[in-house]
Amino acid sequence: MSGLVNVLVTVAVVAIVIVRQFRARAIDTDRRWWLLPVILGVVALREPGILDAHHRIESAALLAVEVLIGLATGAGWAWTTRVWTEPDGAVWTKSTRASAAVWAGGIALRIGVFAFGILLGVHQDSSALMLGLAGTLLVRSGILAWRAQSIGSASRPAPAYGDGMAPAWKERV
Template identity: 50%
Template sequence: MSGPVNVLVILGVIALVVVRQISASRISGDRRWWVLPGVLLVMSLREPGLVDHHHETLSVVVLGAELVVGLVTGAAWGWTARLWRAEDGSVWSKGTKATVYVWTGGLALRAALYGVAAALGVHQGSPALMMALAVTLLVRSGVLARRAAEIPPSYGGSADRTPSAPAWKDRV
């Protein structure tokens, strides 16, 4: 794929993730939480320009730092999300103010890394950004899946029963 298509894919994934983070979203137990990050990872590995061939060592060091930032950001993002079990037994997630700080810090660190790379003459293309985003999403999803599995079942309902009507309908 071309650079502009990669940028559109990255922006689309970020928009999807931000929208899902702002609103409460159900965490499914289908164990496919790794698919979207896996696709992004494969796309980044297939693209040329992951490593700047004019500055290979520096490029690999910057990419490694980017991946470490992605790992830390993804883990912190997963741990700062609020998780709860609904009455029907489903697990839900929503970002908190701490999640916003994690996102802001991660973006600032990434911008600093790109600035340092540019100052050193190292070209960091969209495959590096896509790989770092994939690592961030993979770690975040893994942390959420693990945290969701540790939430005890609710005793107010069961997963195979339909949830009761919302409380506001009872008053109408």
Template identity: 55%
Template sequence: MSGLVNALVIIAVIVLVVVRQCSAQRISGDRRWWVLPGVLLFMALREPGLVDPHHRIASAIVLGAELVVGLLTGAGWAWTSRVWRAEDGSLWSRGTRATALVWVGGLGLRVALYGVAVVLGVHQGGPALMAALAATLLIRQGLLALRAAAISGSHGGPVVGAAVRQEGKDRV
């Protein structure tokens, strides 16, 4: 896949995620919450350039740091999101101001890591960004599924896997 296609996929996923984060989303019992992060991770792993062949050790360290930042951002995003049960019994989630701060902090750390990579002469391409984004989405969705299951467990049947679904404004 070309670099342009990778960039477009990354931008599309980020736009989709940010738009969805800012509005209320219904949490369902869908067990496929891991599919989008899985596809992104698959795309990242199949592309050459995940690790810079000229600076393998430094590249692997920067990639590892990028993944840690992705995991921390996803965890912060999940824990700062508001999760509630509506009057009809459905579960909902929405990002808060703290969630926005987590995103800004995560982006700042990613920019700093990119700067460190440039100083070290390490080339970071789209696959590294896709892998970090996959880590962010995977941990976020997983933690939201756990939070939703805890709410459901205390008020009825458990939600085994929770997927977040965008609902129209007329339903919110």
């Protein structure tokens, strides 16, 4: 994919993820929470321009910093997300203002890394941004799935026979 397409995909994924996470929603720990981050990571790593051919060491260092920022942002986002259990046993999540601050900090750090790369004269491909986003989503989803499982299993009563069944109606003859 071209750099512009990578940027558009990254912006679209970020917009969708942020909008979805700031609304309360039930979390399903059985789903494949790791799938989207893995796909983004594979797409990012397939790009040939992820490292600058003329500045390999500097480019690799900036990429490593980008990924570390992504991992830290994902962890911060997951730990500032509110997780609770409803009376029916469903686990819900909703990002908080602190989560928005973590996102803002992560974006500011990424801008700083990009500016530092420009000062060094290193070409930075949009696939580095996509790889950092993949790390963010992977860590956040993993921590939230772990938190949801630990909260859900501790406070949810074991299901009893007949739970969730509609009551039978008596027939009149």
